[in-house]
Amino acid sequence: xxxxxxxxxxxxxxxxxxxxxxxxxxxxxxxxxxxxxxxxxxxxxxxxxxxxxxxxxxxxxxxxxxxxxxxxxxxxxxxxxxxxxxxxxxxxxxxxxxxxxxxxxxxxxxxxxxxxxxxxxxxxxxxxxxxxxxxxxxxxxxxxxxxxxxxxxxxxxxxxxxxxxxxxxxxxxxxxxxxxxxxxxxxxxxxxxxxxxxxxxxxxxxxxxxxxxxxxxxxxxxxxxxxxxxxxxxxxxxxxxxxxxxxxxxxxxxxxxxxxxxxxxxxxxxxxxxxxxxxxxxxxxxxxxx
Numbered sequence: 143x144x145x146x147x148x149x150x151x152x153x154x155x156x157x158x159x160x161x162x163x164x165x166x167x168x169x170x171x172x173x174x175x176x177x178x179x180x181x182x183x184x185x186x187x188x189x190x191x192x193x194x195x196x197x198x199x200x201x202x203x204x205x206x207x208x209x210x211x212x213x214x215x216x217x218x219x220x221x222x223x224x225x226x227x228x229x230x231x232x233x234x235x236x237x238x239x240x241x242x243x244x245x246x247x248x249x250x251x252x253x254x255x256x257x258x259x260x261x262x263x264x265x266x267x268x269x270x271x272x273x274x275x276x277x278x279x280x281x282x283x284x285x286x287x288x289x290x291x292x293x294x295x296x297x298x299x300x301x302x303x304x305x306x307x308x309x310x311x312x313x314x315x316x317x318x319x320x321x322x323x324x325x326x327x328x329x330x331x332x333x334x335x336x337x338x339x340x341x342x343x344x345x346x347x348x349x350x351x352x353x354x355x356x357x358x359x360x361x362x363x364x365x366x367x368x369x370x371x372x373x374x375x376x377x378x379x380x381x382x383x384x385x386x387x388x389x390x391x392x393x394x395x396x397x398x399x400x401x402x403x404x405x406x407x408x409x410x411x412x413x414x415x416x417x418x419x420x421x422x423x424x425x426x427x428x429x430x431x432x
Contacts, residue, residue, distance in 0.1 A: 175407045175410060175411070176407070176411065178403060178404055178407040179195055179196070179404060179405075179407040179408040179410075179411055180192060180193070180195065180404070181404040182194065182195065182402070182404040182405065183404065184400070184401055184402070188403075188404065191404070195404055195405050195407075195408035196408055198405065198408075199408065199409070199412065204383060204386070204391060205388075205391060205409060205412075207383050207386060208383070208386045208387055208388045208390070208391040209388060209412070211298070211383075211384070211385060211386055211387060212366070212367060212369065212387050212388045214298065215298075215301065215302060215305070215366050215369060215387070216363060216366045216367060216420075218302055219302045219305055219306055219366055220359065220362045220363055220366055222302075222306055223305075223306050223309055223310050223313060223362060224313060224355065224358060224359060224362065226306070226310045226314075227310050227311075227313035227314040227316075227317055227358070228317055228343075228347070228348070228351070228355075230249055230310065230311075230314045231314045231317035231318040231321055232317075232321070232343060232347060234246050234249075234314075234318060235318060235321045235322065246318070249310065249311040249314055250311035250312070250314065250315055251311065252307055252308045252309075252310075252311055253308055253309055253311050253312035255308070257308075257371035257372070257375075258371060258375055260304070260308060261304065261371055261372050261374075261375035261376050262375055264300065264303075264304045264307075264372075264376055265291065265375065265376045265377075268290035268291060268300045268376075269290070269291065270287050270289065270290075270291075270292075271287070272290075274288075274290065275287040275288060275290075291376070291377055291380075291381075292380075292381050293381070294381060294382070294384035294385075297377050297380070297381060297384055297385045298384065298385055300376060300377070301369075301372055301373060301376060301377065301385050304372050304376060305366065305369065305372055308372075309362065309365070313358045313362065316354050316357070316358055317351055317354060317355075317358075320350070320351055320354050321347070321351070324350055328346060329342055329346065332345075332346060352428060355428075356424060356425070356428045359424050360420075360421050360424055363417065363420050363421070363424070364417050364421075367388070367413050367416055367417060367420075368389050368413060369387045369389060370387060370389035370390055370393070373385050373386065373387045373389075373390050374390055374393075379394075388409060388412060388413055389413070391409060392406050392409050392410050395409065
């Protein structure tokens, strides 16, 4: 009995260190940010203003623009990225494909590059005299350079292309690792029954990857709602806030404009609420009860 209690106490000792660290560096800042969202002022001169900051959100055109832009990135980029990752994983799981390792590394490599470095490279690639315009002009797909960074529509397209390029390989690895654990006799039986590759993909692959698809959808949603580096380094939120994200607006409220940490905390909790709501929706759509 005594030995069992000692082992249990030792276990609690190890756990307590992790719990203390998580509480101090994770939950405590979250609680402080929540309390700060009900305050207004500069520096230490803060005063409680109740729900004034939350009411201000609905009358703030810059916030509404940032919210619209972020949701647009989410609605277009996440489904596009998930579909591409699924297609790549199926193609690269084919045992007959030559140079599979090379293609896997090539597609996965973008997600391990520096966020700032790749954003700066994309900024130059999609410049007026960048390689993208030069290529499109050389193959006669366009007659004049596209203003990728100075046109509101094309600037959004550039951001979506950038984050899709970076994170597709990351999600592909999850699907690929799951596919390698699937018994190939299932696909062989489907072939014998006359199932086409598309039918195998929709009737076998997608249902078997359902938990992984749910996981990557939620993590991708969280990541896209927090998008910051690409917007700041490629377009800096421009032109005219056309690509401004919520995270960049939080940064601007805290450090670029007159510091308003109370309102910045309020805006940050919009991301928290969006993550919670969209995660619940995704669980419901996927039919997951646990």
